[in-house]
């Protein structure tokens with residue numbers, strides 16, 4: 001039985017939800033706005049909430065800002081956001097600041113239980129995502145290799161860079177949109193490096209509170225500030241001999257950036273309140289979805305730190321630019337979901353595939369994984385059809401693709417582009433076969449692929 005906090009202003013829905021969760025043995029406190037939620041969180045010290053379930057739009061604000069404040073105050077309770085499909089982009093942002101997941105409305109009961117189970121099993125949304133002591137943790141090692149590389153030109157180049165930089169001891173900046181797989185890339189670099197037998201420590205700087213970031217990274221001495229009840233070893237020391245992965249590095253405060261620069265340049269750290277320096281041997285890999293260079297130009301990020309980190313830069317492409325990889329990732333995530341959820345989905349219907357092809361995937365691989373997991377969960381048959389997709393996903397696709405008005409040329413071009421994409425997909429990007437089916441020569445096909453920016 002878990003202690004849950006539900007923040008939802010639709011009273012009918014919140015009653016339904018709390019009855020349903022109550023029947024599954026959970027204890028739910030319902031609040032209808034953020035002010036009440038804040039009070040509930042501060043008045044519940046004996047039995048803390050294990051999961052926060054937050055509606056996105058609330059009468060006194062939105063839950064993403066609310067969560068941001070909670071995280072900056074050091075609250076790490078696992079949380080997920082319930083949102084309409086149109087707010088998915090916002091939900092993706094929410095995950096960057098430490099929401100565990102998001103769930104689209106109308107909420108499907110099975111899906112809700114699945115997300116809740118996962119949130120409970122992962123525990124609190126601590127800023128430290130993984131602390132892999134590779135020598136002892138064989139299981140985590142195996143999991144971290146559980147990924148695929150893709151076959152598109154852009155993916156091949158990505159992994160070529162990974163293999164190139166891994167054996168060196170260079171600092172690396174990994175840039176890419178949220179959910180593109182930056183952490184996977186960082187782990188691959190670690191695994192292929194001379195440090196592979198050392199620890200890989202991943203820290204989500206986005207969910208570290210400003211006050212505690214320095215202590216989390218560099219440690220502290222007992223009594224060095226209120227709340228420092230005993231000595232604490234920082235993550236830099238924990239990563240000694242291995243790699244530290246600083247995700248969302250742009251979120252680190254200026255004073256922490258100075259300490260980080262010192263750690264990079266001199267390979268020493270000083271725990272807060274300590275008089276002794278500590279030598280550390282750590283490789284730094286940083287990730288960001290911002291333009292750090294631009295932040296450095298405006299003074300939001302230290303330029304000297306940026307240049308020191310940027311010994312090598314890797315761009316992880318968004319899913320919409322990975323062309324044929326989409327099909328490969330779909331298959332991979334379907335197989336994974338079948339295994340995890342004990343389902344037997346063999347294929348996705350043509351309609352689902354069409355939607356997937358046209359959608360621009362703002363949450364990238366993470367969103368694809370989530371959508372497929374839900375699709376598989378809700379599909380009892382071998383073919384998953386579009387009824388298991390959020391209805392708005394389909395309508396938004398239709399609206400997005402069709403050119404407005406009566407522009408005949410634009411309509412024809414849209415149709416032509418769709419047809420070429422569809423045929424290319426059917427023949428697995430074999431251009432000769434596609435040209436034959438489309439009854440055009442290869443040269444014309446290449447011209448059109450370029451014209452319509454088909455990847």
Ligand SMILES: Nc1ncnc2c1ncn2[C@@H]1O[C@H](COP(=O)(O)OP(=O)(O)OP(=O)(O)O)[C@@H](O)[C@H]1O
Nearest residue numbers: 147148149177178179180181182183184247365366
């Ligand atoms: N190459 C891959 N093969 C299989 N799954 C992948 C791959 N890359 C990423 N994923 C999956 O996609 C999801 C997001 O990956 P990851 O956390 O590495 O992205 P990220 O770019 O670091 O995200 P964020 O910007 O939010 O920190 C994870 O669930 C991961 O399992």
